[in-house]
Amino acid sequence: MGDPVTPLPAGLVGRLATARRVVALTGAGVSAESGVPTFREAQTGLWARFRPEELATPEAFAADPRTVWAWYEWRRDLVAAAAPNPGHHALAQFESLVPGFTLITQNVDGLHARAGSRRVIEFHGNLFTNRCFAGCGAEADVPRPCPEPPRCPHCGAWMRPGVVWFGEAIPIEALQAAKAAVDRCEMLLVIGTSALVTPAAGLALRAHEAGAMVAEINISPTGLDGVAQFRLAGPSGELLPRLVEAVRARREMHS
Ligand code: APR
Numbered sequence: 373m374g375d376p377v378t379p380l381p382a383g384l385v386g387r388l389a390t391a392r393r394v395v396a397l398t399g400a401g402v403s404a405e406s407g408v409p410t411f412r413e414a415q416t417g418l419w420a421r422f423r424p425e426e427l428a429t430p431e432a433f434a435a436d437p438r439t440v441w442a443w444y445e446w447r448r449d450l451v452a453a454a455a456p457n458p459g460h461h462a463l464a465q466f467e468s469l470v471p472g473f474t475l476i477t478q479n480v481d482g483l484h485a486r487a488g489s490r491r492v493i494e495f496h497g498n499l500f501t502n503r504c505f506a507g508c509g510a511e512a513d514v515p516r517p518c519p520e521p522p523r524c525p526h527c528g529a530w531m532r533p534g535v536v537w538f539g540e541a542i543p544i545e546a547l548q549a550a551k552a553a554v555d556r557c558e559m560l561l562v563i564g565t566s567a568l569v570t571p572a573a574g575l576a577l578r579a580h581e582a583g584a585m586v587a588e589i590n591i592s593p594t595g596l597d598g599v600a601q602f603r604l605a606g607p608s609g610e611l612l613p614r615l616v617e618a619v620r621a622r623r624e625m626h627s
């Protein structure tokens with residue numbers, strides 16, 4: 373006998389079956405079943421002695437670009453070897469099932485796009501893009517493996533990963549697109565995020581205050597309990613495919 377199956381609340385399935393504008397906000401928990409470690413679980417191996425907060429900052433890169441770059445190369449290797457899991461694929465299916473579906477992700481691993489999601493707002497950037505650290509604006513594809521941080525082809529400064537570091541602002545176009553989607557949505561699904569880091573975590577409260585129904589999928593409780601009307605406790609790779617199939621069946625019944 374496997375684990376007891378988390379029931380899908382009828383109210384949630386019913387709402388998703390009729391909603392025209394749905395937003396999903398994902399965090400590292402969605403990629404956990406692809407073997408990509410989440411942010412707040414202990415780092416492993418060579419990087420066990422570091423916390424992400426010590427490496428993912430402009431100051432850390434300025435002080436020691438080679439170490440920070442090597443950490444990102446390790447993460448790129450990890451992600452390149454990973455595959456989207458059923459949770460990523462279910463979210464890609466949601467996009468074709470719900471016309472006004474928008475995916476906002478805090479993840480930089482690119483797994484949503486690899487699973488087929490097209491309308492993805494990468495709130496914290498992407499591991500596989502690189503841009504000039506001096507801010508000359510140059511972006512460059514860096515052939516991998518690239519053990520040493522490359523130089524900017526435009527100004528000669530170090531190139532840095534195209535991700536949002538602690539203390540840095542969310543790219544304005546991503547922030548504006550995310551806020552616009554959240555302000556207009558009828559339903560927000562918050563999946564696999566500890567909801568500790570703003571402004572991403574603030575999007576759930578913003579949706580709730582704009583009158584949207586909020587549902588959370590997580591293996592453990594988070595600070596969103598007061599905001600989410602529904603909480604599905606369990607792994608997103610198991611719950612999301614079941615949710616998509618239930619919504620698809622309900623939509624076909626109505627069509
Ligand atoms: N299914 C659903 N949820 C899961 C699963 C799973 N299989 N595995 C873990 N989780 C949940 C954890 O319970 C936790 O709430 O995913 C969440 C992961 O939280 P974090 O590691 O804090 O990752 P995240 O919320 O994405 O962090 C947000 O903080 O460190 C910065 O920029 C970084 O994007 C990151 C942001």
